[in-house]
Amino acid sequence: MGRAGQRALTLRLQVLVPFLVSLFGCAFSEQILYSIPEETEKGSVVGNLAKDLGLQVRDLPVRKLRVSADREYFSISSETGELRVNGRIDREEICGRKPVCSLDFETVAENPLNIFHVTVVVLDINDNAPLFKRSYADLKISESIQVGSSFPLDPAVDSDVGINSLQTYYLEQNSYFDLTVKQSPDGNKYPELILKKSLDREQQSSHQLVLIALDGGQPARNGTVQIRVNVVDANDNAPVFSQQVYRVSMRENLAPGSSVLRVTATDQDEGINAEITFSFQNVDEDVKFLFYLHQKTGEITTKDILDFEIANSYTLNIEAKDFGDLASHCKIHVEILDENDCAPEMTLASVFSPVPENSEPGTVIALLKIRDRDSGENGKVMCYLQGNIPFKLESPSRNYYKLLTDGSLDREQTSEYNITVTATDKGNPPLSTSKTFLLFIGDVNDNAPVFLQTSYVAYVPENNPSGTSISCVSAVDSDLEQNGRVSYSIISSDLPTLPLSSYVSVNGHKGDIFAQRSFDYEQVRSFELILQACDGGSPALSANVSVRVFIVDQNDNAPIILYPTLGAEGLALFDMVPRSAKPGYLVTKVVAVDTDSGHNAWLAYHVLQATEPELFSLGLRTGEVRTTQALADKDVAKHCLLVSVQDGGQPPLSSTVTLHLVFADSLQEAMPKMMEESSEIPDAQSELQFYLVVALALISVLFLTTVTLAIALRLGRSSNSPIFRCFSVDFCSKTGPVIPPNYSEGTLPYSYNLCVASQGGKMEYNFLKLTGEMLPPQDFLFNDASGILNKSNGELQVTSDTVTPSHVSFAIISSFFFVMSSLCASS
DSSP: OOHHHHHHHHHHHHHHHHHHHHHHHHTSTTEEEEEEETTOOTTOEEEEHHHHTTOOGGGHHHHTOEEEOSSOSEEEOTTTOEEEEOSOOOHHHHHTTOSSEEEEEEEEETTTTEEEEEEEEEEOOSOOOOBOSOSEEEEEEETTOOTTOEEEOOOOBOOOOGGGSEEEEEEOOOSSEEEEEEEOTTSOEEEEEEEOSOOOTTTOSEEEEEEEEEEOOSSOOEEEEEEEEEEEOSOOOOOEESOSEEEEEEETTOOTTOEEEEOOEEOOOOGGGGOOEEEEOSOOHHHHHHEEEOTTTOEEEESSOOOTTTOSEEEEEEEEEOTTSOEEEEEEEEEEEOOSOOOOEEEEEEEOOSEETTOOTTOEEEEEEEEOOSOGGGGOEEEEEOSSOSEEEEEEETTEEEEEEOSOOOTTTOSEEEEEEEEEESSSSOOEEEEEEEEEEEOOSOOOOEESSSEEEEEEETTOOTTOEEEEOOEEOOSOGGGGOOEEEEEEEOSOSSOGGGTEEEOTTTOEEEESSOOOTTTOSEEEEEEEEEOSSSSOOEEEEEEEEEEEOOSOOOOEEEESOOOGGGOOOEEEEOTTOOTTOEEEEOEEEOSSOGGGGOOEEEEEEESSGGGEEEOTTTOEEEESSOOOTTSOSEEEEEEEEEOSSSSOOEEEEEEEEEEOSSHHHHHHHHHHHTTTOOGGGHHHHHHHHHHHHHHHHHHHHHHHHHHHHHHHHOSSOOOOOOOOOOOOOOOSOOOOTTOOSOOOOOOOOOOOOTTOSOOOOEEOOOOTTTSOOGGGOOOOTTOOEEEETTEEEEOOSSOOHHHHHHHHHHHHHHHHHHHHHHO
16 A cells, blocks of 8 residues: 555544544533543643633532542532543553543532533554564465465554554565455455466475555554565465454353354365364463364354453454464454443442431432443343332432432431332343442431420328428420430429519439428418420420429417417406306307318317316317306306317327306396406506506496486387397407418307406407498498407407507497497397
């Protein structure tokens, strides 16, 4: 081939390579395509990938653009987004003899997750010269070979492709041989010697030839081999194959020893010159490891398992040679058929764990890379999830699957998932691969604390020491760590308006409630607390619960005797009993209350000491003092009873009171007896006693005068005998104890005669339990500056501390108006 032919071939290759590159680029939809020459220096810029992808340079640190490949020939600059060469790129090492060499890889951008396909076409440079396997070659040619016969020579090998690959061969000028270049079905070029002049061993027994192999690079590279042609004598016929080219198809994974093909050749010579031996000619070493050729029979069998994924075809060059070294050649093209013998390969490219339980459906959790080395339908892979789980798979691009959430997640129900992804190809039978990985669900504060009870009730004995544990509340939170850490606090109560902390406190970590002070049942019987349990999440969630605390009564209060009681300065009061009183006559009533409750306030009345015990009886529960028999003349007029009032507590508490009883039919009769008792009154009280005597005398005079006038008026109006009715004023002493508002037993006396202390110059009055009909009009109930009279719950009370002369005057005037009104009513 001349120089003009080489140039034309070079031009065709220069046009063909870009065309192939363009076709290759169109095969990848939505891909970024670059091209660089091989052996480009490390750090060289391939292209601005960030700009071509439409990414902003300022977003690169956040998007984390990176190359995802098993072997990274390239890297991405985090400052500029440029795709740069990361190592040596040898096209011959990567792609071998492929006409178009491309590196396909993916780039991954996070936040949000995107995958971009990038193809870099590696352009060949003329960095390899054509090389022959041996620098010397011996060739034997019979002298009887006809002119025009051809002799195949070992081809040179050039690792470059296209215009840079082997283009032609040249043979130095000689007289006997010419050179022709032929092309095999696989596109390789090989030289053949053409005999252009008959050989004559007797004239020249050998010939020295120089064969030159030349590529099309600029500048061109070449390789040479020395050929020594030995002229062999007298073997006129070479073996002839039945076919020049054999084609056979075989399935991969055949067992070693399987038959491939049997070649046949014939030789028209006779005898030893017709004996043919077969051998491989100019084949690669890997072919010799895979195939075996029987020298005598020409049977070709496999020596090892054929693998479509390693090579899908082989070319075998067979030589048939007779005893006289005459030979012929044929080619066998073995095509390997793919079997579904490769299961899909699955790689977990990235996984986001733990996944927050409040993640929205469609959140990307993991990225899976799928690969199947088979071809056709055997290499098509489908992925699916095993089990009923709230996840799904999507395939955003070739060979990639995204694992996404497909429903709501709840860590409290399921805290982790064993996710099994199965990849199955479409072969027959199909092959599959499964990969299982553990995915944790991250906790968020989506559960409020829950109390173990809807409400709590606690009982605390009164008089408890400060710091006593009242109760304990407990709440649980199904969240984790800080989100499930519960603290307790008291937010409100119905206690009095004192600081809540002065009554109760709560342990913020355990929920124990403590009393900060001693409780008094008589002041506070129960109260309600509202407690709050709050978790440590942000924002925090809380729950409330009510705690009703009941104070349990203790017997800590002795009975309080309301009547009778001592007057001022310990002066005793007297009860007057008519001498004509019959058995069962109500003399008086001991009235007492107990501020405790229940059995602690159940009162019992007992006589501890009496002047004549057989003369009086005391009601055990009522406190009523009654006569048991009629009074005899021999009985003394003055009596004293020591009464004990005892509650039902354990231990019981009691109070005592002394009753002074005087038997008399009138006040005038009773006064001397009472005065005897008060004979030892100091001189300081004589003045008050004097006023009292004067007041009583005046009242008696006014009373007699009124009665006389009433009789006279009645006699003037009617001849009937007047009916005299006595009326009395009820006076009772009260020395200061106020009836507690919460006593539960005991009644006050309803009517008593005038009582005068035996030792006193001071007196107190108390009008008790007037019924609605007995109550005077509103203007009769008045209260002066000293608080003499009060109306409360149907009772009329004298609340002054002592009786003074002004009080006596007031009593005289009141008695006068009372007598006058009675007189008018009777008339």
